[in-house]
Amino acid sequence: MEINVGAVISANRKQKGITQQALADFVGVSKASVSKWETGQSYPDITLLPILAAYFDVSIDKLMAYDAQLSSTEIRRIYTSMKQAFETQPGDAVLKSIRNLIRRYYACYPFLLQMGLLILNHYDLLPGTSQTAKVTEYVNEARLLFVRVRQNSQKAQLTAKAVELEGYSLLLLQRPDDVLALLGEYVPEQLPADSLIAGAFQQKGDFRRAIATSxxxxxxxxxxxxxxxxxxxxxxxxxxxxxxxxxxxxxxxxxxxxxxxxxxxxxxxxxxxxxxxxxxxxxxxxxxxxxxxxxxxxxxxxxxxxxxxxxxxxxxxxxxxxxxxxxxxxxxxxxxxxxxxxxxxxxxxxxxxxxxxxxxxxxxxxxxxxxxx
CATH class of the missing domain: 1.25.40 (Serine Threonine Protein Phosphatase 5, Tetratricopeptide repeat)
Known part of the structure; x- marks a missing residue:
């Protein structure tokens, strides 16, 4: 999860066939500075990142080996890791890690949804003076993540999950009027997707998948x-x-x-x-x-x-x-x-x-x- 800018600089420098001294001369630093970047002993000053990115003809995100999106496998791995951390680390340390991850992947809406769910499932293990105080702080923190997903995600399924979890958070926060304003006062009619998917597999003659779906x-x-x-x-x-x-x-x-x-x-x-x-x-x-x-x-x-x-x-x-x-x-x-x-x-x-x-x-x-x- 760490920024590995040094390895990217090293790989791009070698690909271009230039020496550490040549790169140092272009950027305006010492050869020792470039060496420390590439061995991970230090990072380039933030003002140098645009110069380095332009020199190697890459984006700053690529230079820093940073991707704002995570795969479903990566999200699951992080959730599992954070969940297990509650068994070995104090709650404040786990909370710090969760918040750092949220800041880094604030544009990855599936990840934000799972981090909100992680907080909801473990808020009682996080630091606080009382259970009421924990609900007030952490459930609301999770709710705001769900709101962000609801307002910004372009995926209907993800947005629907965010709405439901936002409603659950509001209920925990004892805000019944807000729950009703968000979800309505009557249960909506539903056409079960599993029946449609199973029917589609049946029409294709794939009865194994139809049975599994049902x-x-x-x-x-x-x-x-x-x-x-x-x-x-x-x-x-x-x-x-x-x-x-x-x-x-x-x-x-x-x-x-x-x-x-x-x-x-x-x-x-x-x-x-x-x-x-x-x-x-x-x-x-x-x-x-x-x-x-x-x-x-x-x-x-x-x-x-x-x-x-x-x-x-x-x-x-x-x-x-x-x-x-x-x-x-x-x-x-x-x-x-x-x-x-x-x-x-x-x-x-x-x-x-x-x-x-x-x-x-x-x-x-x-x-x-x-x-x-």
Whole structure:
């Protein structure tokens, strides 16, 4: 990621067949200065860059080996590197690296989108005096990146993602009127692209690609419907019958697709929403049964979390590989597991449940997962 101007100067000088002294004479510096540039001991003064670029007949960006755009592979590599850095470096050091990268690639809109997502997924690990202060600073920082992408990108798909993430950021910032102004008050009608793509492959006689496309669409739809049910249950604390019905339907879907194994992160969040609702409604037996199942799956879930197929979704690997982040989890896996455990250990709504004798062994397991003693 460093500017490698010295190597470019050296390569261009040798291509022209001139000596370090000849270049030094033209630019007006010593031969030792050119030597230091080429060995990386120092950089040319910024005022000399136009002269050097003109001499070699290249742009300043090319002279500095700088490209304002990154490939999808490079973006994924940087995201992974920054995500892993949270496990070995303090939050302020990681934040400095992220901000430096953003400044360097401020015109690479796919990259800005992923850096905003990186900040959203890890703002709790960044420096700050309180969780509220972190949300105010870092979620808004991510939001501004999404705004830039929305306003400047010429790619419709990228702009659509930016709009959705901007809306999510505004919701975290507790700006509901701005969310509605951005997204509207009604869910827009959608024509699923996966069905059209699968149909196109079918017409071409490529049934393998048609099946793979349909599977990838189903995989996404499964995660979306379970997430929607999860969010819906958070609205039903005063409606016991509807909460129970919603949980039963979601649980049936999860069981049918073996979601606890296929996508444990989605399944665990679904269970937590139901657990919180049943606890608030004093449905102790249901809450305890949920907590037992939740603890078993969370403890058994292997890290790092990744997206994957199974015997039913057996053709989705190419789709997973082309995703912005590939099959990796967007958040540090160890931290994700800790957050889920801490929800049970610290949520005030579960205080009564935590006092029950039958729950104590489960809490001990969760404390081990979370790192608490």
């Amino acid at each position: 599977q990838s669409g189903l995989m996404q739809d499964l995660s979306i419907i379970m997430s929607q049910l999860t969010n819906y249950m958070t609205l039903l604390k005063d409606d016991p019958n509807r909460l129970a019905a919603t949980y039963q339907r979601g649980q049936a879907i999860a069981k049918a697709f073996d979601l606890a194994t296929l996508n444990p992160a989605v399944w665990l969040n679904f269970q937590l929403a139901a657990l919180n609702g049943f606890a608030q409604q004093d449905k102790t037996d249901e809450a305890v049964a949920l907590l037992q199942e939740f603890t078993h799956v969370l403890t058994a879930t292997k890290m790092p979390l990744t997206l994957h197929g199974d015997a039913y979704f057996d053709a989705i690997e190419p789709w997973l590989e082309q995703l912005d982040l590939g099959s990796q989890s967007p958040r540090v896996s160890g931290q994700a597991k800790q957050v889920l455990a801490d929800f049970v250990l610290q949520n005030p709504a579960l205080a009564k449940i935590r006092t029950l004798p039958v729950v104590q062994p489960l809490l001990a397991e969760l404390k081990q997962v979370s790192g608490h003693r």
